Amino acid sequence: MSEKKIIPLAIPNFDDEERRLVDQAIVSNWVSSGGPLVVEFEKVIAEYVGTPTAAATDSGTSALHTALMLAEVGPGDEVLCCPLTYIAAINPIRYVGAQPVFLDCDETLCISPAAVAAFCENECEMQGEKLINKTTGAHVKSLEVIHIFGNMAHMPELLALAEKYNLIVLEDATEALGTRYTAGPMQGKYAGAIGDVGCFSFNGNKTITTGSGGMLVSPHEQWVQRALYLTNVATNDLGADTYRQFIHNEVGYHYRLTNLAAALGLAQMKKLEGFIARKNDFHKMYTQALDGKNGYRILQYNPDAYCNKWFLSLYLEDCPKSRDEMIGYLDANGIQSRPIWTLICDLPPYKECQCADLTTARRYRERVVNLPSSTGLTDEEIQTVIDTLLKVSR
């Protein structure tokens, strides 16, 4: 029996460049937290997204946790966010003792400016500088914008609301490295580098990977300096006597990226634009062949942006198969796919959280199937996915 090749959803794409740089890290004995390649990787990312500096972390989750500490979001505070996401976007809110408030998404799958406006206007009131939630009495301190599947949220509208209601804007750009505006008032701006602080992830399934890793960027240079300090077990200035004598003036975190991981990241960054171009090719192929056929749609991205299109999504508009039947059918044909996440507000740790109307998020949850989006796929493999989807009988 011949073994059937599986068409993967989102796997890494390496070549000799990764081996060469990882080998360099091994030979140098700099394999652990920090090191020269970490500093270089930070510089490359900061230059790429257009921020003065960056702080590398050991995961996207630790970058988000650090970002909330920088924003001084703490016990009793609330953060506005959308529950149609991966749980690592929300857990850090709890790590700092705050609570999420769940609002709906729009057609970008990201938080809806209209939902934010309605919540702030109708459910909250300004007391001095602070936006107070009338139901809980809590200070709504931050707006977390999560750029789902590498899409660009409607940032001009969201930033205007953040300004109006005095909210710190945290961008979870863990899925959106490389996504940038190409039109409109924010032309040239990169996802993650628009708000007060932004975070990226280099987990194995993301557009580029370091195994595990993350990056924090901010236009506020002191915030990045503080991130470097907190993630390095509350030490900076490694040559100083305070370091040699193990003086730590705060509770810090062992959240720095390793030099070994940074080696992977530097090699991957050289290929990022090529990876994004490939994903854009796949999106075009899926759209041309499938959109409007068999009751399918292919989800489109913010037209004002060039998006990294991290994950490509089939939307079952009027289809004889349910989401899970479709995933089973693809699986039986050697094609990996997955549903969009269970809404975070439906999971046990977050069941008691305040939720606004979530009609749009629930609709996408029911109808989206993510299709193979790995950058190493060939046109023939994408065509196989298309042919398999067109064979589904009505």
Ligand SMILES: *Cc1c(COP(=O)(O)O)cnc(C)c1O
């Ligand atoms: C991947 C991801 C994270 C977390 O990144 P890790 O590097 O896996 O810790 C956070 N938020 C979202 C939306 C993600 O997709």
